[in-house]
Amino acid sequence: MKVLYITPKINNEGGVARVLAVKTNYLIEHFGFTVHIVTQNDGNANPFYDYNPKIQLHDITLKGSGLAFLYHYKKQIEHTIASINPDVVVLSDFGWKAFLFPFLIKTTIPVLFEAHASKYNEPLEYSPNGYNQVAHQFKYFFRNYSISKFDDFIVLSEEALAEWGNTKKGIVIPNPVWITSANAAPLDSKTVIVAARYSYEKGLDRLLHVWQQVIISHPDWILEIYGKTELGLPLESLAQQLNITQSVRFLPPTKNIEEKYLQASIYAMTSRSEAFPMVLIEAMSCGLPVVAYDCPVGPRSLIQDHQNGFLIKEGDTQAFAQQLMALMDDKAVRLQVGKQAQKVKERYTLATVMQQWHELFLQYSKQS
Secondary structure: OEEEEEOOOOOOOOHHHHHHHHHHHHHHHHHOOEEEEEEOOOOOOOOOOOOOOOOEEEEOOOOOOHHHHHHHHHHHHHHHHHHHOOOEEEEOOOOHHHHHHHHHOOOOOOEEEEOOOOOOOOOOOOOOOHHHHHHHHHHHHHHHHHHOOOOEEEEOOHHHHHHHOOOOOEEEOOOOEOOOOOOOOOOOOOEEEEEOOEOHHHOHHHHHHHHHHHOOOOOOOEEEEEOOEOOOOOHHHHHHHOOOHHHEEEEOOOOOHHHHHHOOOEEEEOOOOOOOOHHHHHHHHOOOOEEEEOOOOOHHHHOOEOOOEEEEOOOOHHHHHHHHHHHHOOHHHHHHHHHHHOOHHHHOEHHHHHHHHHHHHHOOOOOO
16 A cells, blocks of 8 residues: 655654654554655755654645645645555644645645644744734634545544544544653652744743742752754743753753653653643653643543643643652652553554554555
């Protein structure tokens, strides 16, 4: 069977790029699929993660803005689909062009939309004035309308499906756990870790405000942030303003993030929105107790509050800081919660998740 994925980039360290590598490798190695991936890597097709060499990469270049941009997208995507002639197309994108796809692209090939973000995802901060409120409500309405036009719509959790509303085409297939080793972090280092790109929806600015409260009584703890700026969020300047630079380390993305989890004691997530965050699955798989805002909608899909992690009321900086400090002060609780967190491996095994994808794809096989 031949599957074509369309995604913005795979030469970055994002969760979508990670899970796409895991899934496409499995489709080739276990089911014998032929896999093509269309990207917009600016001509650089070198992936950040390890993709199977049998995967056929197609990098397109999009020029201009507005209608010109969409014209180039339409022309190149239609040409690529026609030349590959796949059994099914999977769209792993969350930009405007993805939601416009059913109205732009003419093809008889089945197209599936895979949502890796909350319906209310906002990559940039905006002022909540009257015009913006109307514009964003229209955007959310159009997102919902658009997904009804795809052959199938895949979300990562029941909570995500509920957020999108009653869609007849909604299918829940979670992200898989790719960490298979039984190693668990000893949780004896004074390190809180986070891995995220420096963009508005990831809420790292909120984490720095939390950290300012934490280090007043815990100055010997370190916050490690693995990521990089994509949208110009000035986190290092904010850290200087908050006078916390001595206890915050801004580090580049790493493929070997498992090693970093195993050297930490707590994972913190202050995102404004999530879908089914790979970083939480990864951290929990390594036995880290996690503390996360109860944002829409991902953390609550994985965290059972006070059992395998901690959910904090959205935006409550003081409560978040207090929970971090409570964990810092009690290694026994860290170990207890971390042990429960590691059971996430049993719920989202790679084989189980990929069997769901296999069964879905076979419905669209031209050979069936």
